[in-house]
Amino acid sequence: MTDSRRAPELPEVIYTPESRIKHPVEMLRDMWRDILAARELGWRLTVRDISAQYRQTFLGYFWAFVPALVTGATLSIASRNRVVDFGEADIPYTAYVIIGMVLWQTFMESMTLQIQAMSKAREMLAKINFPREALILSGLGQTLFNFGIKILLLAATFVWFDLSVPATILLAPFALVLLLVLGTGLGVLLAPLGGLYEDVGRGIIFSAMALLIVTPVVFVPPDGGTFAEIVALNPITPLLVTTRDLMTTGTMTHPLGFFLASLFAVLLLLAAWTAYRLAMPIIIERMSA
Numbered sequence: 001m002t003d004s005r006r007a008p009e010l011p012e013v014i015y016t017p018e019s020r021i022k023h024p025v026e027m028l029r030d031m032w033r034d035i036l037a038a039r040e041l042g043w044r045l046t047v048r049d050i051s052a053q054y055r056q057t058f059l060g061y062f063w064a065f066v067p068a069l070v071t072g073a074t075l076s077i078a079s080r081n082r083v084v085d086f087g088e089a090d091i092p093y094t095a096y097v098i099i100g101m102v103l104w105q106t107f108m109e110s111m112t113l114q115i116q117a118m119s120k121a122r123e124m125l126a127k128i129n130f131p132r133e134a135l136i137l138s139g140l141g142q143t144l145f146n147f148g149i150k151i152l153l154l155a156a157t158f159v160w161f162d163l164s165v166p167a168t169i170l171l172a173p174f175a176l177v178l179l180l181v182l183g184t185g186l187g188v189l190l191a192p193l194g195g196l197y198e199d200v201g202r203g204i205i206f207s208a209m210a211l212l213i214v215t216p217v218v219f220v221p222p223d224g225g226t227f228a229e230i231v232a233l234n235p236i237t238p239l240l241v242t243t244r245d246l247m248t249t250g251t252m253t254h255p256l257g258f259f260l261a262s263l264f265a266v267l268l269l270l271a272a273w274t275a276y277r278l279a280m281p282i283i284i285e286r287m288s289a
Helices: 024-037 039-055 060-064 066-080 093-120 122-127 133-160 172-196 199-213 226-233 236-248 255-288
Strands: none
Touching: 024 039, 024 133, 024 255, 039 093, 039 133, 093 122, 093 133, 093 172, 093 199, 093 236, 122 255, 133 172, 172 199, 172 236, 172 255, 236 255
16 A cells, blocks of 8 residues: 655755756746745744853843943043033933933944844855745844843833823834834845955944934934934934934934935845845855865
8 A cells, every 4th residue: 555645845955056046037936935935943042042142141132231221321421420412302302312322222223233244144155955045034033032121221211201192103113113224224235245345244343333323313413514414314314313203202303314224224124135035055165166
């Protein structure tokens, strides 16, 4: 008696030396197929990396709150004592900085965790054939998890400073998603090189300081001057400011800048994802050498 059950047919994949960029429709279809196929592995990698991240620290989740709290308290003291003038905010300055730092941390994590995911998967990439999009999903999953912890800090800030909650707070997650899209796009663009060279991760540390100076995280956006133009040209500015404003004041001060930055973020992510797929075979070959 023979078993009538048949093994499921596996999808046929043909590898050729021809660049996939010559067939954009097929490449987009493959990208969509692989992102769906990578969901389960992406979830497993997310759980693994989150467990490892907090298991290796004594204070655990406390580190998710420290940067925003320390920065907010320190700069608030400096502002009250007229050490430096950060401008007049529409909400208490300490709350302004804490919320800004939470959003800034989340943006930076959406970028750096993509690079870290690539670095951690070097051996797996060299030995196992799997949808590379699982690494992108893993980095994004860790970012969302960390932000979920920071929501507790945001809620405590609203209560402590007695901030009113505008109806537009319901729209804030959409603006936050676009901020994450921008950070993820930058991270995916740099991830292949970050997998080969540790200099990329170290360079981001210095670049983060420069970006923080021209992003209104701890200061109110200036009205005029050369510095104001530089701040306005920074694509992070309208996304971060709009997210914070929708959460606190219910206003949208730069709608055109927000629209342009959102469009740039989406196009950047698509371009970075395409470059990521085209570069991965070369990167894996270099890793295996």
